[in-house]
Amino acid sequence: MKALIYYGNKNIKLENSWQDPKLNDEFDSIIKINYTSICATDIEEWQFGPNYIQQNDLPIVHGHEITGEVIEIGKNVKNLNIGDTVAVNNVIHCKKCFWCLNGQGGACVGMKVAGFALDGGLSEYMRWPSTHLIKISDGIPKKYGALIEPSTVATHAIRKSGVKPGDNVAVVGCGTVGLLTVQVLKAAGAIVTAIDIRKESLDLAKSFGADFVYDSRKNDFIEYLLSITSGIGHDIVFETAGAHVAPKIAIDITRRGGKTILVGIYSKELSMNFNDIVFFEKEVIGTVGSSPGDMEATVMLLNQGKIDPSSLVSETIKLDNVIKGGYEKMNSSSKSIFRILVSP
Ligand SMILES: [Zn+2]
Ligand SMILES: [Zn+2]
Structure with a gap:
């Protein structure tokens, strides 16, 4: 598949034949990416990273504001069906450390974040634990799912x-x-x-x-x-x-x-x-990222029409154009851009 690969500081590359993701266990799902939006944190990472949440697991697929369609599920997945549109809860907490056990998931020492420590969504497909994929209501425009993470x-x-x-x-x-x-x-x-x-x-x-x-x-x-x-x-x-x-x-x-x-x-x-x-x-x-439950609450707000991200999508580009039309553009001095969405 095509994927934007982060190799390290000031080093990203669009690879055309990166390995397709596979289910790691019976609780995983594979999603076909609909949209991933480019965040200022991606640009920071590219220009000044790796940062605190990188954890040296390079190279990885970049991109952490992700929405897609479920196309494959492990045999023990109960919360999703093939064809569901989902937001990717990009933060996986360890649930074992002192902080997780004290209700401070945001400070988890074992936190793994998509696009930083695990493969993210600037690609055609992505593997992710099904417990961290949250279904978005059918009536919601698909693009909005990429704005769930911010x-x-x-x-x-x-x-x-x-x-x-x-x-x-x-x-x-x-x-x-x-x-x-x-x-x-x-x-x-x-x-x-x-x-x-x-x-x-x-x-x-x-x-x-x-x-x-x-x-x-x-x-x-x-x-x-x-x-x-x-x-x-x-x-x-x-x-x-x-x-x-x-x-x-x-x-x-x-x-x-x-x-x-x-x-x-x-x-x-x-x-x-x-x-x-x-x-x-x-x-x-x-504050950084999220704690368990924050993204579920946010999807609820979106489903209820309390969040309207429509005017925050500045433009939508193809993955082929992600470096020039996305990263380089976001890194230029123009400040009138909110989010650039990337569709494979
Ligand atoms: Zn972000
Ligand atoms: Zn933890």
Whole structure:
């Protein structure tokens, strides 16, 4: 089959005769890939990786935001039928380590992630444990399945934040994950302020239900945020941009005693005055990937129409064009791209 192979730092190649995947055991399924979307993390990995979740199992098939159709199932698979459209829950937790046993799957030391430590979905076919394939309702457009993984990153961060209905919540950075965070926060009953410097992103945030949108470059930025929160500031702030200035903005606009949730992944080491956290008793929490149950909840939100990823698909390309039309394009300075979907 055709597959985009990650060999290491700055080294990816489209292979035309990579070995087709096979069932490893009676609980596996094979899916025919419908769409895999390219994420900024793939670009980070390609340019600066391998990262923390790589675990040196190279080479591997890249791509972790995956949807496909079940074409083969092992004889002990109970939850799927041939022909089902599924989202791939790309994170496999070990379920044995200290963290898994303490309900902190996101910090699992034995975590294996598709596209990083195990073969991913920028290919024609993929093998995956059936327990980690989640059926999407038949009426949902097939492309939306590729946006389930970034939506799950939002769901995981929001669940971890402990957000409550009526909380004043801000989202710093309205790229794909930020805009999905806005949608999931609205489903959770929060009052949402979306912050970015791009008008297109702020317009989309508004269309996804953000109660307030604001350009962080405006001189009265802080005064504005205080004015919409009765002078208190935001209870919880999600940083989803991964930009170098973003964590400081997120911590600065978190109210005294509030929480900053870091969702972005940073390509260099940043510094800050930690007294800005200490003196105001702020909590800063890191989140990555997902915990067991997060993706099932996200598919439910999609099936119920609470998440609408349609405007986040910038374009769809063929696997043959994945390097030039996908990776190189995403790596260029153009910022008007949300997700590029790759169909084999
Ligand atoms: Zn991703
Ligand atoms: Zn574990």
